[in-house]
Each structure stands twice: as C-alpha cells, then as structure tokens.
Amino acid sequence: MASTETTRKDTSPKGTSPGDASPEDVSPHGDMAGLEAGLDALDTVQTGRTPLRRTLVQKVLPPVVAIALVLVVWQLLVWAKVTDDYKLPSPGAVWAEVSDAWAQGTLLGYIWTSVSRGLLGFLLALVIGTPLGLLVARVKFVRAAIGPILSGLQSLPSVAWVPPAVIWLGLNDSMMYAVILLGAVPSIANGLVSGVDQVPPLFLRAGRTLGATGLRGTWHIVMPAALPGYLAGLKQGWAFSWRSLMAAEIIASSPDLGVGLGQLLENGRTVGSMPMVFLAIFLILIVGIAIDLLIFSPLERRVLRGRGLLVKS
Amino acid sequence: MATTFAKAAESTPAVDHAARIAHVSKSFVTPAGQQLVLDDITLDVAPGEFVTLLGASGCGKSTLLNLVAGLDRPSAGSIETPGGRPALMFQEHALFPWLTAGKNIELALRLRGVPKQERRGEAERLLGLVRLEGSYGKRVHELSGGMRQRVALARALAQDSRLLLMDEPFAALDAITRDVLHDELTRIWHETGLSVLFVTHNVREAVRLAQRVVLLSSRPGRVAREWRVDIPQPRRIEDSAVAELSVEITEELRGEIRRHGQH
Numbered sequence: 001m002a003s004t005e006t007t008r009k010d011t012s013p014k015g016t017s018p019g020d021a022s023p024e025d026v027s028p029h030g031d032m033a034g035l036e037a038g039l040d041a042l043d044t045v046q047t048g049r050t051p052l053r054r055t056l057v058q059k060v061l062p063p064v065v066a067i068a069l070v071l072v073v074w075q076l077l078v079w080a081k082v083t084d085d086y087k088l089p090s091p092g093a094v095w096a097e098v099s100d101a102w103a104q105g106t107l108l109g110y111i112w113t114s115v116s117r118g119l120l121g122f123l124l125a126l127v128i129g130t131p132l133g134l135l136v137a138r139v140k141f142v143r144a145a146i147g148p149i150l151s152g153l154q155s156l157p158s159v160a161w162v163p164p165a166v167i168w169l170g171l172n173d174s175m176m177y178a179v180i181l182l183g184a185v186p187s188i189a190n191g192l193v194s195g196v197d198q199v200p201p202l203f204l205r206a207g208r209t210l211g212a213t214g215l216r217g218t219w220h221i222v223m224p225a226a227l228p229g230y231l232a233g234l235k236q237g238w239a240f241s242w243r244s245l246m247a248a249e250i251i252a253s254s255p256d257l258g259v260g261l262g263q264l265l266e267n268g269r270t271v272g273s274m275p276m277v278f279l280a281i282f283l284i285l286i287v288g289i290a291i292d293l294l295i296f297s298p299l300e301r302r303v304l305r306g307r308g309l310l311v312k313s
Numbered sequence: 314m315a316t317t318f319a320k321a322a323e324s325t326p327a328v329d330h331a332a333r334i335a336h337v338s339k340s341f342v343t344p345a346g347q348q349l350v351l352d353d354i355t356l357d358v359a360p361g362e363f364v365t366l367l368g369a370s371g372c373g374k375s376t377l378l379n380l381v382a383g384l385d386r387p388s389a390g391s392i393e394t395p396g397g398r399p400a401l402m403f404q405e406h407a408l409f410p411w412l413t414a415g416k417n418i419e420l421a422l423r424l425r426g427v428p429k430q431e432r433r434g435e436a437e438r439l440l441g442l443v444r445l446e447g448s449y450g451k452r453v454h455e456l457s458g459g460m461r462q463r464v465a466l467a468r469a470l471a472q473d474s475r476l477l478l479m480d481e482p483f484a485a486l487d488a489i490t491r492d493v494l495h496d497e498l499t500r501i502w503h504e505t506g507l508s509v510l511f512v513t514h515n516v517r518e519a520v521r522l523a524q525r526v527v528l529l530s531s532r533p534g535r536v537a538r539e540w541r542v543d544i545p546q547p548r549r550i551e552d553s554a555v556a557e558l559s560v561e562i563t564e565e566l567r568g569e570i571r572r573h574g575q576h
Contacts, residue, residue, distance in 0.1 A: 036444060036459075036493045043457025206407035209382055210472065211398065211424040220420060224411045307410040308454025 089275045094282070097275040106259075110280075114245060114260035115287055117173065121180030122241040129185040129237065133192030133230075138218065147193070150186050158183035158244035162251045171254040176245060183244030184237040191233010195226030227303055235296040242288050261287070330395070331476045331508030332358040332381055337390035338533075339376055350376050352533035353390070358508050360475065365511045365519035365526050367562065369570050373534035374512045378480050381510065396475030396508075404481040406461035408453045414464045415440065415449035421471035439467040442501060459490035463497065470505070479511040483518070492550060495521055499546055516559045516566065521550045526562060530569050537569055 050058075071091055078090040101107040135142050136150060161182045162175075169175040199222055207213075207221035223230075249262020257263065261284050268276030304310040339351040350373040358364050366374045379385045381392055382401045408417050418436040427435060440446055443463035453461060462482055469477055483491045499522065502509055513519050519526045523542050530537040540562060544554045 032493060032496050033444065035489070036497070039490055039493060040457060040460055043459070202403065202405055202407050203409065205384060206401075206403065206409075208384060209398070209401040210421045210468075212420075216424065220424070221409070224409070227411065303411075306452060308452060309410075 125184035129188030195229020
C-alpha cells in the first residue's frame, strides 16, 4: 500500500510542479501536492466503452433468441392445429403477405402514412406540452387550477376522444392530430412537471448564489436539471401519440384518409384476411419499438451517461 | 431588516469590513410555535480575514450563513456585505452534473457577466488555482470527492466576490483528503486575499484554518465566545499548538452542549 503511494508520487509530475506556485505559497510540506495528485489518481473513476462483441452478445442476442422462440412456438401451434386456419395463420402465410405488399410497393406507403402522421402529431404535442408543463410546474396558481386535470387526462384512454373529434372536425387528418394531441400533450407536460419537481433544492440554491434567478434560473438550472424527467415524458408522449393514432385510424376509416397501419388492420378484418391483420399488428408494434430504439433510447442513454446516472454492470 | 449587496464603488476607499452582521435574529414558525434560532448575533468579518463559526448541531450556524448569502432574510437586525453578493460553498459539492467541470465554472462567469471569449481562459486559470489543470472536460461523476470540492471552490471563486462563505465544505471527505484541502484553502486564501466565513462543527478544523474562531451557543444561537488564533500559518492539524487550543475550545463547546441536558 505504502509503496503504491510512493510510486504515484514519483510518477506524477503535475502535482509537484504547479505552474502558478506563487512566492507566498504557504504549503510547506512539499509532498502535499504530491499527496493530492496521488489522491486524485486513486479516486478518479475510469470509464470506457463496451467492446462491440460484448454489446452483440449481451444486448442483441437475447431478443433475437426470444423472437425465434416465439416463432417456433407459433409454428408448432399451427402444426398441432389448435384452431382453424382462418383464426391462426402460419408464420409463412404472414410472411407471404409481407412480400406481397412489398412487391406491390404498398408496404412502405402504409408505414409512412402512419409514421408521418404520428411524428408530426408528436412534434405538435411537444411544442404545446413543453410550455404548458413549465407553466404548471412553475406557477402555483396554474398548477392548482389544471395540474390535477392534466394528470387525470393521462389515464383517460385516447380512444374516448375519437367520436367527439370526428363530430367536431370530420373524417380528416385534423381529427387524427386532435386525438394525438389529446393523448400526448398531458404525458409530455406531466413528464416535465415531475422532472421539475425532482430537481434537487440544492441545485436551485447553488443557482441562486451564482445569480441564476427568474428566467435565467429556469433556463440555466431548472430546465437542464429536469431533462431526464422531461425525456421520460417525451418517451411516454410518443407511446401515447402512436396509440392514439392507431385508435383513430382503426375507428375512423375513410377512402380520403389514405391507408395507414390502423386502416390496414381494419381492412384485414373486413375482408377476413387474418394474415393481413397479423401483418398490421406486427408493423404497428415494430414501428413503435423502432422509434423508441432509434430516437428516444439513445437520447436518454446519452443524457444519463453524461450525468453518471447510467450504471454499467 | 435589509440584506444589502451594494457593490463598493471603485473610487471609495476600502471599507473596514467584508461582512457586518448587526443584531441579527431569526425565528421560524413551526407547528410548536415561534422558534428562535438566532438571537442578536453581532459579528464583523474584516477584509481578508478568515473567521470560523463553530457550534453544535442546532446552533443555527448554517442559518446564519444562508442569511449572509442572501438566501433568506433575517427577522431582525441587518447584514451588510459591501463586496457584493457573497460566494457560497456547500457541504455537498452542488456542481451541476449536466455540465463538465470547466463549464460549471463558466456558468458562474457567464452569470457574472464575463464576455464569452474570456470565459474559457478564466475557467482554466481557476482550475489551475485549485490544481486541477487538465480537468476542464471532466464530468462531475468522473471526479473524486476531493476534486469535486475543489471544482466547487473554483466555481465559488469565479463569482469574484470579496467574501467567501463556506458551509462545512469538507465534512463529507475522508481525513487525508480534508487535510489536503485545508492546505489548498489556506494557500488560496493567501493568494487571493479573500475574506472567508467558514462554518464547521469540527474544532480542530476551525483552529487549523482560522484567524478567529467564533463559538455559537445552541437554541437559540448566540455568540458565546471568541478566540484569536495567533498560531502562525502554515499550520498542520496535528500541530501541538492547534491541539492545545482545540482542547480549550472543545471544553467550552461541551459546556454549551451540557447546559441543554440540564433542563
């Protein structure tokens, strides 16, 4: 133990020769700086990136195995003829549906119709939900007035908004956006509110002593401190946008609206094509997962890692 | 009643105090009724002076520091800090985890109004002052406890206040690290000529650092006694002169605490 200390002292030139040592430097014990350098070196956390191979084995392999297992069980159930063909199509039949839609060039169209609606709706919800959340979090009167309603709205299934939206706005895209907004805005606003509520009071006090008060305090301290909660709200907001949109598309289909994934599902039911229904369900699921994996998870990981909140096992 | 942060005009001659606490009382409303925490505290900190406030828990020493920092208002009396808004360092480092060490310091500079192009250089200089050159880009969680407190000190110095308030800043550190930081603080105090008001419950720490130790009684907090510490700096916490005075002060502190057990 003692020898380690000595070696560190000798090998760290930084501590023993401070560039700004003034003539009045009162540290008499010259080894104090060396001691300090040693402490710094011993206590500093080393962080590195996981190698690609480990990532593949730890993160990619397990879900692939799980999916393969589901496919195998599914095929076994079909072979065992647990139910009629029209109720449970084989994986092969669903795959044939996929390649048909791909060959006809409609597959990407279905996806894009829904994804573009979903993302645009989500962005609108973001623009409305963020200032709303900030207002509720920071202004006592506003919080008392609409805070409970806002968190109550979160538990209201957005399907409930489809009938009134159709009556108010008709069967068109604005109806879809209205349903998305009613589903996603409360999530985003609530995420920001809880993010702000969880800002440690110490940060606010530290900010105030540095002169960050009022709007400057909100911008420099509250917003960045609330970012993890806000991101969690955005993630949930996306999930709500996507769900609301699907509800709207399934219930309100009209030829003018174009075929999104919800309509595809409804069409499959109408023509009695179970492979088409399965295809639609899978696509809805995959898009939901993909957006989360491609946008929100990396964003969240980046923020948490930057703050040392992501514990690596 | 008022807490004033008037920045001393450049032309006026130096004021004779860095902080003037005059007849300050503070009470809080609790479910049990009005509770008096600080009772008629009068205390001056001279420019360039290092004062430690010593007391048992519940003596209101942190409350007093908050009042001087302007985070709270006294119930009676007045506090003047002619050097502008005092800088404050907490027991927890209170660094912002979304910023790097350097950017934490730059935020303080920015809030003080330092132009953008000067901030980087100034932050590097301050990091050098606490012997952390090369840590500009480090995230807070990548630093050890001692390094975090040194960055926090650099950030406090970035406020360019003439008065530095410290609220048990080294209480959570291990003994060796604390020792090193005592050295650093004494060195920086000499180099910058700051006035320091340092709160602690650690008698030896108080004697190791200060020119003057002020003992507060508990519930309510009153100035119980003061000691001038004439032991020449640099001192070590294990110096016999430090130990001797610490024994005397500890006796007094114990007496203060005992009085509370008697009724």
